Amino acid sequence: MTPIACHECDLLLMPLELSAARSQAYCPRCGARLYGCHHDRLEKILALTVAALTLLVTAISFPIVGLDIQGHYAETTVLDAAQALWREERGLLAGLVLLTTVLMPLFELGAVLWLVLPLWRGWRPWGFARVFRLLRLAQPWAMVEVFVLGVLVSLVKLSHLADVLPGPAMACFGGLMALLAALSVLIDPPALWQAWDAARPLPFAGGALRRFRKARA
Structure with missing residues (x-):
């Protein structure tokens, strides 16, 4: 969990130490406002994520560009372009196209939905810290x-x-690029940790953890 540094007095605080203030948090030493959480933040993130997934699937399925050369028309998709690069023995470039344009944006949006x-719904997602860490690592590789x-x-x-x-x-x-930029602004780590602290543990996850502990005992 990443600590929060006060921008006024540089006091380091953990997000869970600030969970008492449900809508906003202030520095306990100097009183500076650290962050604020809107009640509809999660709804906005979900709406943007679903819209971005729809645009990503559509962008993969339909042609990027078409060329009309002396009456001969040809068009290609992202996957077709990667296959063409692979056939031309440019496997590294084909892999980078798929990784940065398809796989990483898809993983990023899937991780946001998972979290x-x-x-x-008021529940704590399984593996919250690990998935969030992977999400932060994947974000620089989504180069739409x-x-x-x-x-x-x-x-x-x-x-x-x-x-x-x-x-x-x-x-x-183009729309996906704008939505990913909006998501990067809305996804605030302290706000997500605050929502995690206020949520309830998943019932089946707790039962599985108890059975695992009994099996090891």
Whole structure:
């Protein structure tokens, strides 16, 4: 669990030490406001996550761009582009495209659902600290904005050779980029730990833990 440093007096506090203030927290030494939690924060995170998952699945399924060269039309998706790179013996580049554009955003959104959905229902998710740590490690690898920028540069360079027609996946990736940025602002570690402290343990998780302890005794 990452401690919180007061921006006024540099006092280090653990998030669970501040759980008494349900909507906001103040430094006990200087009284500075550390953070505030909106009651609808979890609902906003869930709504944005579901919307981002929908856009991600749509962006993977539909073409990114189409090329019309002298009457011959061709289009490609992200998975098709990765397969083409693999066939051209550029396996490392194909893996990076899949990792940063598909797998890491999918893992990030899945981890957010794993953490926030039980908290929204009033339960503590299993493996909260471990999953949250993995989420923070995965966030820098979700480079949707880099992919979108690369596609836009390629479109500009190909515009004098063929008629370039952006596909529906381009708009989906643009929306996904905006939603991921909004999620990074809403997902506040102290607020999530505060919600975890106020939630109840999962009943089946507690029973499984007791059975495990009895088996080891």
